[in-house]
Amino acid sequence: MSLEEKVMAQMKDAMKAKDEALLRGLRAIKAEIIKAKTDPGANGQISADTEMKLLQKLVKSRKDSLVIYEQQNRADLATKESEEIAVIEKFLPQQMSEAELKEAVASIVAQTGAAGPQDMGKVMGVASKQLAGKADGKAIAEAVKNALNNK
Structure with missing residues (x-):
């Protein structure tokens, strides 16, 4: 349906x-x-x-x-x-919790081999596709930025 x-x-x-x-x-x-x-x-x-x-x-x-x-x-x-x-x-899929989002982003950072903030675009491209519908774009960007700044 x-x-x-x-x-x-x-x-x-x-x-x-x-x-x-x-x-x-x-x-x-x-x-x-x-x-x-x-x-x-x-x-x-x-x-x-x-x-x-x-x-x-x-x-x-x-x-x-x-x-x-x-x-x-x-x-x-x-x-x-x-x-x-x-x-x-009600029509959107269940949104990811903050902890789940951090975990998913950490996995994506490892997959892409990102070394720091200069690789934000590369990580965001993959993260946006994989997490589409599961998390807000702004939340994804924030999680990616935090993950890359901690590298």
């Missing part, structure tokens, strides 16, 4: 249950999927990898908005953003 089919099935249930928060999150996902399918070169299809990137992008943008709303003391808008984040994250 594709992401779009899962979202549509849950949208029906959310409408019946009149769950506004769930419905907002699902509609955001659906809109992003439709937008990706209509992009030039997509041919009406998107891969599972692209779906994960869309979901991560949605979560990231909402987290950025959440920080801004909290700084401006807009609890009403911050609550909506956090509800949508929770809905979208």
